[in-house]
Amino acid sequence: MNSLYASxxxxxxxxxxxxxxKVTQNTxxxxxxxxxxxxxxxxxxxxxxxxVTALAGTDGSSLQYGPTExxxxxxxxxxxxxxxxxxxxxxxxxxxxxxxxxxGLDLIGKAFLNKQDAIAIERxxxxxxxxxxxxxxxxxxxxxxxxxxxxIDGLTEVLRKRRIKFFHTVINFQNPSGISYSQDKRxxxxxxxxxxxxxxxxxxxxxxxxxxxxxxxxxxxxLGDKAVLLGSFSKIVAPGLRMGWVCAPRETLDKLIVxxxxxxLHSNSFCQRMLCQYLMAHDIDQHIATIRAAYKRQKDxxxxxxxxxxxxxxxxxxxxxxxxxxxxxxxxxxxxxxxEYAVQESVVFVPGTSFFVDGGGAHNMRLNFSNADEDxxxxxxxxxxxxxxxxxxxxxxxx
Amino acid sequence: MNSLYASxxxxxxxxxxxxxxKVTQNTxxxxxxxxxxxxxxxxxxxxxxxxVTALAGTDGSSLQYGPTExxxxxxxxxxxxxxxxxxxxxxxxxxxxxxxxxxGLDLIGKAFLNKQDAIAIERxxxxxxxxxxxxxxxxxxxxxxxxxxxxIDGLTEVLRKRRIKFFHTVINFQNPSGISYSQDKRxxxxxxxxxxxxxxxxxxxxxxxxxxxxxxxxxxxxLGDKAVLLGSFSKIVAPGLRMGWVCAPRETLDKLIVxxxxxxLHSNSFCQRMLCQYLMAHDIDQHIATIRAAYKRQKDxxxxxxxxxxxxxxxxxxxxxxxxxxxxxxxxxxxxxxxEYAVQESVVFVPGTSFFVDGGGAHNMRLNFSNADEDxxxxxxxxxxxxxxxxxxxxxxxx
Numbered sequence: 045m046n047s048l049y050a051s052x053x054x055x056x057x058x059x060x061x062x063x064x065x066k067v068t069q070n071t072x073x074x075x076x077x078x079x080x081x082x083x084x085x086x087x088x089x090x091x092x093x094x095x096v097t098a099l100a101g102t103d104g105s106s107l108q109y110g111p112t113e114x115x116x117x118x119x120x121x122x123x124x125x126x127x128x129x130x131x132x133x134x135x136x137x138x139x140x141x142x143x144x145x146x147x148g149l150d151l152i153g154k155a156f157l158n159k160q161d162a163i164a165i166e167r168x169x170x171x172x173x174x175x176x177x178x179x180x181x182x183x184x185x186x187x188x189x190x191x192x193x194x195x196i197d198g199l200t201e202v203l204r205k206r207r208i209k210f211f212h213t214v215i216n217f218q219n220p221s222g223i224s225y226s227q228d229k230r231x232x233x234x235x236x237x238x239x240x241x242x243x244x245x246x247x248x249x250x251x252x253x254x255x256x257x258x259x260x261x262x263x264x265x266x267l268g269d270k271a272v273l274l275g276s277f278s279k280i281v282a283p284g285l286r287m288g289w290v291c292a293p294r295e296t297l298d299k300l301i302v303x304x305x306x307x308x309l310h311s312n313s314f315c316q317r318m319l320c321q322y323l324m325a326h327d328i329d330q331h332i333a334t335i336r337a338a339y340k341r342q343k344d345x346x347x348x349x350x351x352x353x354x355x356x357x358x359x360x361x362x363x364x365x366x367x368x369x370x371x372x373x374x375x376x377x378x379x380x381x382x383x384e385y386a387v388q389e390s391v392v393f394v395p396g397t398s399f400f401v402d403g404g405g406a407h408n409m410r411l412n413f414s415n416a417d418e419d420x421x422x423x424x425x426x427x428x429x430x431x432x433x434x435x436x437x438x439x440x441x442x443x
Numbered sequence: 444m445n446s447l448y449a450s451x452x453x454x455x456x457x458x459x460x461x462x463x464x465k466v467t468q469n470t471x472x473x474x475x476x477x478x479x480x481x482x483x484x485x486x487x488x489x490x491x492x493x494x495v496t497a498l499a500g501t502d503g504s505s506l507q508y509g510p511t512e513x514x515x516x517x518x519x520x521x522x523x524x525x526x527x528x529x530x531x532x533x534x535x536x537x538x539x540x541x542x543x544x545x546x547g548l549d550l551i552g553k554a555f556l557n558k559q560d561a562i563a564i565e566r567x568x569x570x571x572x573x574x575x576x577x578x579x580x581x582x583x584x585x586x587x588x589x590x591x592x593x594x595i596d597g598l599t600e601v602l603r604k605r606r607i608k609f610f611h612t613v614i615n616f617q618n619p620s621g622i623s624y625s626q627d628k629r630x631x632x633x634x635x636x637x638x639x640x641x642x643x644x645x646x647x648x649x650x651x652x653x654x655x656x657x658x659x660x661x662x663x664x665x666l667g668d669k670a671v672l673l674g675s676f677s678k679i680v681a682p683g684l685r686m687g688w689v690c691a692p693r694e695t696l697d698k699l700i701v702x703x704x705x706x707x708l709h710s711n712s713f714c715q716r717m718l719c720q721y722l723m724a725h726d727i728d729q730h731i732a733t734i735r736a737a738y739k740r741q742k743d744x745x746x747x748x749x750x751x752x753x754x755x756x757x758x759x760x761x762x763x764x765x766x767x768x769x770x771x772x773x774x775x776x777x778x779x780x781x782x783e784y785a786v787q788e789s790v791v792f793v794p795g796t797s798f799f800v801d802g803g804g805a806h807n808m809r810l811n812f813s814n815a816d817e818d819x820x821x822x823x824x825x826x827x828x829x830x831x832x833x834x835x836x837x838x839x840x841x842x
Contacts (some may be wrong), residue, residue, distance in 0.1 A: 048608060048640065050557050051758065053698050056705050084505030091506065091713075095494035103502070104482030107490065107681035143542065144708040150706045154578055156451050159558070175705040179553055180449070209447060282506035284712030299452050306455050306574040307549045308542040313683030314490075314712055
């Protein structure tokens with residue numbers, strides 16, 4: 045009965061990370077696998093209070109169907125934050141509330157992609173984007189990312205060869221690599237895209253999780269209407285609420301609204317009001333500062349442990365923010381093989397192959413530092429270090 | 444820059460109803476347009492209490508990412524209800540939690556439909572389904588519905604002519620027509636589908652809103668694995684929570700889970716727990732009885748007002764449940780024209796054309812009775828009656 049299914053079902057990769065959730069719900073396991081925020085930092089009591097307030101004294105309207113675009117005060121809040129923090133001239137009618145950034149990616153696929161349309165993504169690239177776009181069966185062109193952003197020459201070559209509908213980038217503290225685009229690289233990216241009618245999809249869930257250095261400009265600063273921005277409350281409030289947004293020029297947003305209407309009518313009315321209530325009643329920047337400080341400590345512990353326990357042949361990124369470190373094993377070691385040994389020692393990570401659409405990543409591992417406590421991070425890295433050392437010894441590499 | 448968009452964006456119809464929401468939020472207007480439940484019946488205080496309980500004493504897990512399939516106890520609750528109330532042997536691993544039924548429809552489109560695949564729908568048919576499926580650019584074959592269900596001969600002809608992937612039906616108190624399939628018609632539908640590998644999509648959001656008569660069997664009773672069931676808490680708890688489900692055999696559910704993962708990872712973890720908490724702590728059947736009684740009164744008021752104020756040439760359905768009456772104007776009257784006059788008199792409904800993929804419905808109107816209070820229903824129908832009478836007089840029909 046397989047031919048009943050759509051052809052796309054053969055092309056959407058399953059999420060290793062999502063499958064892993066089943067394993068990682070076992071609390072014995074030290075998990076560097078998920079992209080999960082630390083739940084100890086969720087504002088549980090504040091959300092409970094906001095829930096009660098959002099429901100109190102209403103005529104039931106916070107539980108009723110709502111507009112597809114989203115709850116107006118929440119849209120205004122997001123627009124205002126772009127204006128204040130990013131100096132971008134964003135208005136509320138350029139904001140669509142989505143079920144996390146993931147739905148933003150899906151709606152972009154739905155609104156833009158015909159089968160076999162060409163799009164460009166980063167290599168390694170964000171798995172969720174690869175999944176979302178795969179459902180629309182595009183032709184992926186992946187372009188390497190360096191420590192300061194995408195390879196502009198590589199991207200230019202792709203742009204010359206094919207009509208590229210959009211380039212998807214996780215511009216700050218990339219998932220999976222942890223790298224961020226330098227200010228110069230952003231300007232160069234804008235320059236490279238300028239001659240083409242290619243959009244940039246600026247997927248930016250980690251923006252607020254900057255541990256050091258200055259915030260950098262959004263691509264909208266240079267590209268205006270050719271930049272579609274994705275944001276999320278998952279990393280700064282809580283992911284279980286599934287609250288994210290797309291910021292796009294009105295013509296584009298209008299298409300995304302039609303796509304959203306067909307997909308699920310609108311996002312949760314109650315949670316939009318609850319979230320808005322929470323944001324109005326609390327200083328989100330103070331809360332973000334707490335998260336930042338905690339994740340910075342966790343990142344420092346992970347990098348220090350890597351320096352201590354991993355053989356010197358393992359290279360890794362040293363991110364300025366976000367949730368991930370990207371490690372590169374020596375060529376004789378397979379991350380998949382390492383993973384199998386690691387599970388036996390109750391520690392998990394995501395092997396790099398998940399983040400490549402065209403092969404690659406066999407020697408890479410994505411290590412998440414946001415969801416494990418500091419002592420567990422040290423212990424987990426120590427275990428991985430022992431396994432890597434043993435494997436290297438066995439395969440004749442010198443540790 | 445229009446060629447940037449996907450071809451499907453030209454085919455998804457906009458929802459008249461969703462656009463209308465903007466108008467109907469003006470409380471001066473008497474709206475028979477939406478498919479909105481009556482918000483005065485929402486269990487607001489109980490939901491607020493459930494929200495607090497769902498968050499109390501947790502380690503933050505109710506705000507964390509969750510499994511794509513949904514919250515296990517909620518899936519079990521739904522499965523158990525199928526076993527108890529419908530005598531169906533449904534297990535929790537056949538349930539996927541979705542953002543309302545609308546997302547169930549979208550995921551079915553995503554999992555099953557290649558461009559130009561043929562599907563069958565009802566005529567008139569549910570607009571949300573037409574929108575959701577349109578995004579996958581299928582070939583629609585619409586089959587008339589009579590007062591006891593679909594035209595079996597018409598459907599059989601379609602099945603003989605083309606390989607039909609699925610037939611979508613709103614089996615109880617259909618949207619828009621208000622009709623329900625008789626038990627005999629269900630058996631005949633099963634018989635008609637049996638020779639083909641065509642699925643039935645049994646879209647059943649109104650099932651619990653039965654005012655009189657006996658509940659009838661689900662198509663799963665006859666067709667087993669060839670029946671995919673959609674359900675929703677929108678009409679029995681509250682639609683703003685966007686909580687629905689798909690019930691499908693495991694092989695099919697597995698595909699839908701992949702589609703859901705790519706679409707938005709999972710539904711709101713917090714609201715799933717809150718809803719589950721509410722369902723555990725309260726007698727939902729008692730609450731449903733309250734809703735049923737209220738809607739039955741509202742339906743009775745609407746039908747009595749129609750008998751009083753509408754000219755005899757206007758025919759209408761007399762539903763046993765649900766939220767809609769379907770009226771048929773005499774051929775010289777256009778529902779769109781009537782609509783324009785009605786807006787001027789601050790009363791709105793949905794003209795029938797929205798529910799047809801291949802023309803038709805020009806003389807039909809969908810009248811919702813669940814979202815207006817009884818005195819407003821009478822007043823609104825009286826206004827419509829006056830306009831219809833005037834139009835008929837002007838066009839030479841005798842009222």
